[in-house]
Each structure stands twice: as structure tokens, then as C-alpha cells.
Amino acid sequence: MKARLIRFSRRWPLVVLVMVLALSLSCSLVVRAQEPDPDGVTSPLAPLGTSFSYQGQVKKNGSPFQGTCDFQFTLFTASSFGSQIGTIQSISNVPVASGLFTVNLNFGSGVFTGEARFLQIALRCPAATGSFETLTTRQPLNATPYALFALGVKSPQNTVVVAKSGGDFTSLGQVVTALKTGKIPSPLPTSPLHIWIAPGLYTEVIDLQQLSFIHIQGAGPDATILTSAASGTTLPPIQTNPTGPTVLIRASSGIRISDLTVVNTGTGTFSYGIGVTNMVLRGLTVETVDPFTPLAPTATFQADVILDNVEVDVKGIAGEQHMGIYLNSTPPVLVRNSTINVTGAISTTNVGIAIDRSTSPPVVPQGITSAPLIRDNLIYVEGGTNSRTIRLFSSDINLTNAVTLLPKIINTQLGGGPISSEISNAGTTCTIDIHNSQITGVPGGPDIQQEGLCNIRVAGSQLASGGVLDLTGSANPGTVRCTFVYRADYSGETNACPTIFVP
Numbered sequence: 363m364k365a366r367l368i369r370f371s372r373r374w375p376l377v378v379l380v381m382v383l384a385l386s387l388s389c390s391l392v393v394r395a396q397e398p399d400p401d402g403v404t405s406p407l408a409p410l411g412t413s414f415s416y417q418g419q420v421k422k423n424g425s426p427f428q429g430t431c432d433f434q435f436t437l438f439t440a441s442s443f444g445s446q447i448g449t450i451q452s453i454s455n456v457p458v459a460s461g462l463f464t465v466n467l468n469f470g471s472g473v474f475t476g477e478a479r480f481l482q483i484a485l486r487c488p489a490a491t492g493s494f495e496t497l498t499t500r501q502p503l504n505a506t507p508y509a510l511f512a513l514g515v516k517s518p519q520n521t522v523v524v525a526k527s528g529g530d531f532t533s534l535g536q537v538v539t540a541l542k543t544g545k546i547p548s549p550l551p552t553s554p555l556h557i558w559i560a561p562g563l564y565t566e567v568i569d570l571q572q573l574s575f576i577h578i579q580g581a582g583p584d585a586t587i588l589t590s591a592a593s594g595t596t597l598p599p600i601q602t603n604p605t606g607p608t609v610l611i612r613a614s615s616g617i618r619i620s621d622l623t624v625v626n627t628g629t630g631t632f633s634y635g636i637g638v639t640n641m642v643l644r645g646l647t648v649e650t651v652d653p654f655t656p657l658a659p660t661a662t663f664q665a666d667v668i669l670d671n672v673e674v675d676v677k678g679i680a681g682e683q684h685m686g687i688y689l690n691s692t693p694p695v696l697v698r699n700s701t702i703n704v705t706g707a708i709s710t711t712n713v714g715i716a717i718d719r720s721t722s723p724p725v726v727p728q729g730i731t732s733a734p735l736i737r738d739n740l741i742y743v744e745g746g747t748n749s750r751t752i753r754l755f756s757s758d759i760n761l762t763n764a765v766t767l768l769p770k771i772i773n774t775q776l777g778g779g780p781i782s783s784e785i786s787n788a789g790t791t792c793t794i795d796i797h798n799s800q801i802t803g804v805p806g807g808p809d810i811q812q813e814g815l816c817n818i819r820v821a822g823s824q825l826a827s828g829g830v831l832d833l834t835g836s837a838n839p840g841t842v843r844c845t846f847v848y849r850a851d852y853s854g855e856t857n858a859c860p861t862i863f864v865p
Contacts, residue, residue: 426461580622
């Protein structure tokens, strides 16, 4: 946390005011909506309000001041000159204990709109004694008041704030409980719920079962972190045992998670960062992304679940089958602008993104491409010989009903293990498209491993390790087709997929 030291004029030559402004995990500058309910949370969906708390320190002759002071706070658009915004906030007889004071300021709505703001401070200590002295330097407001602007993305009545202090709730789990118990009305497609999570480390396991039309947004992957040590016991654990993932999305629709980090440090079997299963596709568009050419130039991708600018870090030091993101029988899912790291235990099977077709997915409207779409990501895996950056498989070996799987991987960097296709269930129609990506398997091993029914198409991509390993036979006649693939040193351009492709 950075502090700014500012000296007074001659009348107070040794008085220093330290204003704490920098954003940190324990903010001293907070946005506050209203007072809590008796059960510890604020009333659901109450307007956020425009007041915030400001904390500082007063010293006289090098020692913390003790007593009361009068303050005047004025907001400006620049560090010098500029225009005044709102009215002067005059607060009298403010208690100062051991030099510390806290005041609530409210300059009204429409003040924090994204532009720089500076606070001019004048005070007199003791209170009602002498004239006000104005600090020579205005204080920049860089931190939490701009949460007011961030919350303007949705209308205030559809926004709740999770924060260690000063928010509507102190944990995401409290919001989920309020939704499931009716304290927050069920969101609608035309009125989704925006949950903004302030910077901090939040230790909790989240189950969004049967909750829909929700956007969970942090203050950035480096600022907002959800963590747990969850582990499951069976595969797929997110259907029968929802203790595997840190964040579980199931039997839902219209879910977006963005701008935060999800961590799982579980040391058991089946530890996940994010799990998605048994979704209820309502034929509603959360977002339509640009057509992805040249793989499907006329296709439109409409995502029912979006993971955007999310960092997933699964790093249990023991256990088996750790997975960054687990997708099980889902409708279209978009994973973009994200980083997935699965490290820690040298497990038999660590997986960046697992795509499991254990049951039929929901019916996708005609003309809509079935997901997932994995686009503009960085995926890295450490583990044993069966570890995969992306793994397609089916945990139900008795599945015979027809399913269609059309995952697409675009502009993605994958390292530490190959992409593998292991689906061998009868009735499965599967085509994997990989475009403009970099794939690096384990040294000496394959970049793509084909051992199932799926057809794999690779275009304009770098195969940096051992190329393609084709283990299919007559029982699993999947094909692999390459167009303009090349080695790690950007040589050896070829339109073939040899089983031996050594840089």
C-alpha cells in the first residue's frame, strides 16, 4: 500500500496527513450500499448509493494527533486548477484517535464516470479553532470509488457487490444462498443479475445449481481470487458429488464469469477449477461472437456459458485427475481470453480442459454451432504420461445414443501435453477443428493424439514437439487432416499429418 506525505503551511509546519488510497486486498477506501440486515447481509438488490468511506491520519510535531478536527473536502477534475464537481463536503467534530480518522463522503451520482478525480482537503485541529488550512496537493482517487462506475455496466437495481467490507455481501456464497432462498429474486433473461466481487481472497466452494442469467465479475484476475481445496470421489464428480470444483455451474443457463481467478489446491482425486454440467439450454443468446473463419465461415456461435478473462489455477501437490475446466454434456460454452494452469502433482492424468460426453447434450437450435469454443487462451499442464492440455472422452462406456460434438480451438497456445481424442462410443459424431494455434506436447511425445472416433482437422498451426500420434484402428476409425502445419522453428510447412513429425 502506497502512502502520500503532504506538509501543511507555516501554521502547522510539522503536521502531516497520510491518505491511504491505493487499492489492495484490504481496502481502506470502500463503496458502501447500506447497513446490513440482522442476518448479516444487506437487503437484496437495494440501490448501491454513492457514498464511500475515506480514511486518513493526522500528525502534529511528528506525533499522531488526538482530539477532534473539522474537515472540508472538495472534488476536482484535475490535480491543479480544473473544475469542481459537486458541493463541498464539510464535516465537523471528527474524532481523531491515535491520528486516525474516518469520514463518509458523498458527491452525488454521475461523479465517478471513468475520468480522473482529485480530492482537495482542508482542516482545522482542534475543531472550531482558527481557520482552515488547505493541503497544497490534491489527493488522486484511484481505487474503489470507481467500483461505482464499474457497477454502472448494469442498472443498480440488478447489481450486488461482494466485498470484504462495505459491500452488500462478504462472500459469493452468501449471494448464492440469497438467490436459492428467495432473498434475491430470480434473475430473468431481460433482467440478469450482475455480481461484482471486490479485490480480495475468498475461500469458498460455489455451486450455481439451477441458477441462471447471472454475470459474476471480479476486479481483474490479479485482484479477485476464489480459492478452495475441493476434491471429488467419483467420475464425473460434478454430477454425483459436487465437491470437486471450486466453482460448479449445473442445471443452469445464461452464466458468465469474468475478470477473476479460480484456484483449487485440493490434494485428493478429481480436483477442478470450474465445472459445467447438465446445463439447461433455453435457446437464448448470451452472446454472439464473430464468425470463426476459415473453419466455418457461415457459422454463428451463441454461447450459453461464457468464461472470459478468467485465470484457472489447479495446483494440488498430491492426488490424481486434476482438471482446470471440466465440461460435461453441456450446450455451447465459450472459453476465451483466459489462462488455465494445471500443475503441482505429477499425476497420472492432469487436464487443462476436459470435454466429457457421458450423456446426450441438450438440443441445440438449428443453425447454431455446438460448443465448446476455446478461443484466445493459454493452457499449460504438468503431469504424468496421460496428461492432456485438452482431452475429449466419455466417462460412460455404455453410451450408445447418438451425440454430436463439434469443439473448436482457435488462437490458443497449449503446452505440456497433447490434445487427445479418446471418444469411442457408438453413435458419436465428432469433429475437432484446431486453427491458428500452437501445440506443444511433452518432449518427444505427440502434440495431437488420435485414438477415437473423432475427426481432427488442423489448420495454420504449429506442432512444436512430435506431431500426430494416430492410434486408431478399424474399431475407432477417426481421421486426422492437416493444412499448413509447421515446426517450432517455423520450418517444415506441410499439408500432411505424418505420425512421425520431429522438429
